[in-house]
Amino acid sequence: MTAKLYRQNMAVQRWDFGNIKKYSRDPVNDPAGCNAPNLPAFQITIPIGEVFWDPPSPIPPAYVPVIPATIIGTNFIIDLYRIQRIALKAKV
Template sequence: MHEQYVRAVVSIKILKPRPGIREPTTGYFYRTMTAKLNRQRIATQRWDFGNGKKNSRDPIGDPAPCNAPNLARFQINILVGEVFWDPPFPIPPGYAPLVPAMVTA
């Protein structure tokens, strides 16, 4: 994140399953996963997901808040123009990337 051309970094950490503790309905071991989003000049966002919080001693009574697909609070939105069309940095006001004809924006 010290280079100006790096605008966003997403990291996902998958921890080992917790031995001896299983979900009652599925029998799966509890596993904690953490996602982080780092962006230039914006505070780092962090989410625990999977079927257990990272530091919870009771994953059954204190489950991870992100434990199902398509939950709006846990979606990461990065503008397509920032990823694919290399805008100038910092992005000037009113900047609109040129989308190639063969790409649907």
């Protein structure tokens, strides 16, 4: 499995998070790294302000994104291990 994060004016980020390494010939001695929840290398952190960034054109100098009051915190965190588990269960 591969996750890609595209952001405007930023380099694309990629994570390989399958339960077997894509290019490994020996998954027993070279296991996949995404094998438990909450591993920092397999978490995608997205600032909430970037999700709701929708300025008018031209962008005013003091523009601040409008974040709904029901959203609490400063970041969305996506745990790829949890995504992997859901995908594998759906395959059955």
